[in-house]
Amino acid sequence: MTLTPPTGAGAGAGVSAAAAEVRDVVREARAGERAIRIVGGGTWLDAGRPVRADARLELKALAGIVEYVPGDLTLTALAGTTLAELERATAAEGQWLPLDPFGSPVGTLGATVATASSGPLSLGLGVVRDVVLGVEVVTGRGEVVRAGGRVVKNVAGFDLARLMIGAWGTLGAITEVTVRLRARPDVDRTVAIAIREGAAGVEGLLQAVRTAPIAPAALQLVSREMARHIGAEANGSAVMLIRLCGNEEAVGSQRGVVAGLGDAIDVGQDVWRALRAVEPADAAVVRASAEAGRLGEIWHAATGAGGVLAHAWVGTGTVRLMESAQQAARLAELIGRMPRVNVIGERLPGELWSRIAPSMVDDRLSRGVREAFDPDRILNPGILGEANR
Amino acid sequence: MRIDPALAGRLAEIVGDRWVLRRHAQLLVYSADGLPGYRKVPALGVLPGTRDETIAVIRLLAEYGIPFVPRGAGTGLSGGALAEDAVLVGLHRLKRIIAIDPDSRLAIVEPGVVNVALTRAAATYGLHYAPDPSSQAACTIGGNVAENAGGPHCLKYGVTLNHVVAVTALLPDGSLVELGSAAGEREGYDLLGVFVGSEGCFGIALDITVRLSRDPQAVRTLLADFTSLDAAARATSAIVATGIVPAALEMMDGATIRAVEASIYAAGYPADAAAVLLIELDGLEAGLEADVRTVERLCRDAGARGVRTARDEAERTRLWQGRKKAFGAMGRISPHLVVQDAVVPRTRLPDVLARIHEIGERHRVRICNVFHAGDGNLHPNIGYDATDPGETERVHLAMGEIMNACIDAGGTITGEHGVGLDKLEYMDRIFSADALAAMCRVREVFDPDRRSNPGKVVPVHSCREWRMTPAARSAGMVTAGGA
Numbered sequence: 001m002t003l004t005p006p007t008g009a010g011a012g013a014g015v016s017a018a019a020a021e022v023r024d025v026v027r028e029a030r031a032g033e034r035a036i037r038i039v040g041g042g043t044w045l046d047a048g049r050p051v052r053a054d055a056r057l058e059l060k061a062l063a064g065i066v067e068y069v070p071g072d073l074t075l076t077a078l079a080g081t082t083l084a085e086l087e088r089a090t091a092a093e094g095q096w097l098p099l100d101p102f103g104s105p106v107g108t109l110g111a112t113v114a115t116a117s118s119g120p121l122s123l124g125l126g127v128v129r130d131v132v133l134g135v136e137v138v139t140g141r142g143e144v145v146r147a148g149g150r151v152v153k154n155v156a157g158f159d160l161a162r163l164m165i166g167a168w169g170t171l172g173a174i175t176e177v178t179v180r181l182r183a184r185p186d187v188d189r190t191v192a193i194a195i196r197e198g199a200a201g202v203e204g205l206l207q208a209v210r211t212a213p214i215a216p217a218a219l220q221l222v223s224r225e226m227a228r229h230i231g232a233e234a235n236g237s238a239v240m241l242i243r244l245c246g247n248e249e250a251v252g253s254q255r256g257v258v259a260g261l262g263d264a265i266d267v268g269q270d271v272w273r274a275l276r277a278v279e280p281a282d283a284a285v286v287r288a289s290a291e292a293g294r295l296g297e298i299w300h301a302a303t304g305a306g307g308v309l310a311h312a313w314v315g316t317g318t319v320r321l322m323e324s325a326q327q328a329a330r331l332a333e334l335i336g337r338m339p340r341v342n343v344i345g346e347r348l349p350g351e352l353w354s355r356i357a358p359s360m361v362d363d364r365l366s367r368g369v370r371e372a373f374d375p376d377r378i379l380n381p382g383i384l385g386e387a388n389r
Numbered sequence: 390m391r392i393d394p395a396l397a398g399r400l401a402e403i404v405g406d407r408w409v410l411r412r413h414a415q416l417l418v419y420s421a422d423g424l425p426g427y428r429k430v431p432a433l434g435v436l437p438g439t440r441d442e443t444i445a446v447i448r449l450l451a452e453y454g455i456p457f458v459p460r461g462a463g464t465g466l467s468g469g470a471l472a473e474d475a476v477l478v479g480l481h482r483l484k485r486i487i488a489i490d491p492d493s494r495l496a497i498v499e500p501g502v503v504n505v506a507l508t509r510a511a512a513t514y515g516l517h518y519a520p521d522p523s524s525q526a527a528c529t530i531g532g533n534v535a536e537n538a539g540g541p542h543c544l545k546y547g548v549t550l551n552h553v554v555a556v557t558a559l560l561p562d563g564s565l566v567e568l569g570s571a572a573g574e575r576e577g578y579d580l581l582g583v584f585v586g587s588e589g590c591f592g593i594a595l596d597i598t599v600r601l602s603r604d605p606q607a608v609r610t611l612l613a614d615f616t617s618l619d620a621a622a623r624a625t626s627a628i629v630a631t632g633i634v635p636a637a638l639e640m641m642d643g644a645t646i647r648a649v650e651a652s653i654y655a656a657g658y659p660a661d662a663a664a665v666l667l668i669e670l671d672g673l674e675a676g677l678e679a680d681v682r683t684v685e686r687l688c689r690d691a692g693a694r695g696v697r698t699a700r701d702e703a704e705r706t707r708l709w710q711g712r713k714k715a716f717g718a719m720g721r722i723s724p725h726l727v728v729q730d731a732v733v734p735r736t737r738l739p740d741v742l743a744r745i746h747e748i749g750e751r752h753r754v755r756i757c758n759v760f761h762a763g764d765g766n767l768h769p770n771i772g773y774d775a776t777d778p779g780e781t782e783r784v785h786l787a788m789g790e791i792m793n794a795c796i797d798a799g800g801t802i803t804g805e806h807g808v809g810l811d812k813l814e815y816m817d818r819i820f821s822a823d824a825l826a827a828m829c830r831v832r833e834v835f836d837p838d839r840r841s842n843p844g845k846v847v848p849v850h851s852c853r854e855w856r857m858t859p860a861a862r863s864a865g866m867v868t869a870g871g872a
Contacts, residue, residue, distance in 0.1 A: 072735050160583065253675030
């Protein structure tokens with residue numbers, strides 16, 4: 001097959017120097033039939049399934065902001081740029097990138113997008129797929145593909161950018177990302193409400209917040225054990241954390257509404273930093289999600305027996321559970337108690353992957369998509385649990 | 390195209406004779422969509438009435454290897470629903486709202502459900518379906534999924550993609566696949582994300598699970614009146630930069646205002662204004678007034694002559710009616726109307742609008758601008774007479790220059806209308822050959838024979854690994870999806 005250099009003349013058609021460099025590495029690997037492990041900041045290397053690779057492609061050095069127009073609330077950065085760096089640059093303009101994935105702040109933008117990792121703020125401010133406007137990737141064919149663009153609304157062509165989000169690098173190594181930003185709110189305040197024991201306590205509170213006149217940026221259930229870890233404990237019980245953002249009056253009024261829902265105490269913003277970094281270094285971590293209306297049911301299945309580090313997104317119906325590596329099998333037991341859930345493994349011991357989180361890319365369409373971008377399976381092979389060819 | 394005469398009979402066995410369109414006069418009804426100047430008469434039309442009939446129809450077409458074009462209400466503006474040498478499959482009879490789950494805020498609908506009908510059905514729960522294209526009284530959710538449709542309120546609430554959680558897709562070979570999940574996030578490739586907006590080239594969305602949104606507690610609608618387009622554009626940038634996210638932030642220029650005010654949709658816009666901004670703020674009652682005051686101040690600082698807030702629901706409806714019916718009002722003035730669609734970075738609005746004005750003057754065409762300013766999503770529209778070849782040529786030249794100006798400003802060629810047939814010629818300008826080839830390959834994953842809506846979205850010469858499709862061989866021709 002011949003590789004044709006891009007011929008288009010428009011804004012989206014050029015190839016960055018960074019991408020050209022990565023392209024050469026991928027082409028060489030493909031020619032030599034070598035598989036590549038793509039590495040960003042290296043902070044989440046133990047996440048995902050084991051990769052069968054012959055070489056590493058380090059993208060950490062591909063760092064820096066390519067274009068930032070505060071008036072447009074858009075930013076383009078190389079994939080190796082850390083979230084901490086983006087936080088600094090955007091804070092200077094009173095803006096932020098509202099992605100708060102779990103793990104270290106030196107995690108990279110590229111890895112965040114590749115793994116579709118978002119945190120508590122995704123409730124009010126969107127998941128990765130809502131925030132990413134465009135990406136540049138080097139495919140397993142050694143071609144540079146720019147998908148999406150730098151504007152906030154775009155339906156030109158098939159939306160290849162969506163495919164790259166959450167593909168864990170198996171369709172292409174991400175070299176550049178364009179995201180939409182938000183202005184930082186005037187007031188940003190977090191409140192914890194104690195949850196009464198038992199299934200009725202959770203259901204009652206969930207029902208109340210569903211109809212209450214509040215519009216939180218984040219709304220999380222936190223198990224008793226987790227609350228203790230992050231310093232959000234209220235009377236030794238599980239809590240609901242409510243993050244209110246907006247102007248003074250809007251936040252003040254919502255704080256009043258929240259006070260009517262239960263024993264509410266103000267907690268510092270540190271709880272969110274603590275929550276993002278709560279899991280022990282070797283922990284096994286898994287997420288399970290159901291329709292939002294069934295959250296009470298799966299939360300009770302996960303935490304009813306106590307003793308588990310867990311938190312959950314109210315509004316999207318996702319529970320995140322963690323256990324020490326030695327106790328990881330317990331996660332399988334808990335997941336087994338939850339009917340009809342989607343399971344996503346973040347970090348698991350080898351033998352538990354197929355039991356808890358069987359591969360979701362062995363269907364005909366997913367195999368076809370992989371073939372379209374990486375026919376020789378040289379990018380992160382094995383990370384999605386895909387069958388060997 | 391040669392169609393096996395037995396096919397129409399076999400389709401009639403599935404859907405009933407009256408739902409198979411064979412006669413030229415019947416087919417003419419389906420020979421155009423919202424894009425003027427293009428007319429393609431389908432080879433045959435079939436209008437299934439149930440999910441099972443639709444599956445049987447697509448399986449039969451697969452058996453015959455015949456290309457087809459799925460169609461909703463035909464309100465699209467890019468020629469995407471035109472069927473040439475293909476069977477038109479109309480889906481507007483599939484209009485059941487299958488379920489509404491108010492606790493999970495989800496609804497399951499068939500593809501022919503009209504956009505606004507879902508919002509009406511959800512109203513009893515205090516919920517609504519957020520994407521609201523101007524054609525929402527007629528367009529279907531299936532069509533919205535195909536086009537990844539937007540609308541004025543997408544500034545705050547997002548486009549169709551952000552509201553669709555699962556689709557049962559009927560692939561062109563007649564197989565059914567579940568894309569996405571109503572149970573929230575799942576691992577694996579975002580096949581749903583690439584299906585939404587695939588303009589009917591990947592198959593048919595047979596049932597669609599969408600997210601419903603809570604009705605806002607309070608709404609304020611403001612009208613700001615400007616003596617220059619530039620001042621209105623600067624006010625837009627200033628509002629976006631404060632961090633207040635209006636539910637909608639729409640701009641109409643003088644020509645549009647006068648067309649609206651001369652029509653039955655007259656909304657009370659100031660007839661001598663060079664531009665107005667229609668700004669809607671919604672959310673919780675508390676704190677909303679403070680945002681209204683901030684927006685008012687920013688408009689005045691940018692040079693607004695006046696800013697008024699709708700006093701009641703009737704006035705609010707009237708202000709919106711003028712905006713939503715602006716295209717219709719323009720249609721009164723000229724026999725044909727091109728509704729253009731492009732996006733530029735918001736900070737580039739003032740200079741791009743100036744450039745559009747200059748292009749219009751030079752080509753002696755009458756451009757009206759009515760658009761989603763908050764998103765930078767322009768709709769420069771040109772009213773003309775398509776039977777006048779000279780004027781048609783000038784319109785075409787002007788549109789080409791406008792698209793190029795938007796691309797040069799760092800923008801894109803379509804924000805919500807899709808590529809269809811109309812924008813094919815610009816795809817090379819914004820995507821590299823490698824990117825276009827990748828799109829061709831992804832399309833072939835869903836539709837290896839390229840029989841579903843052939844010839845749309847990606848220019849055929851971009852599909853490097855072209856091969857004669859079985860469909861083309863059996864029909865003794867090269868399909869539009871081929872070389």
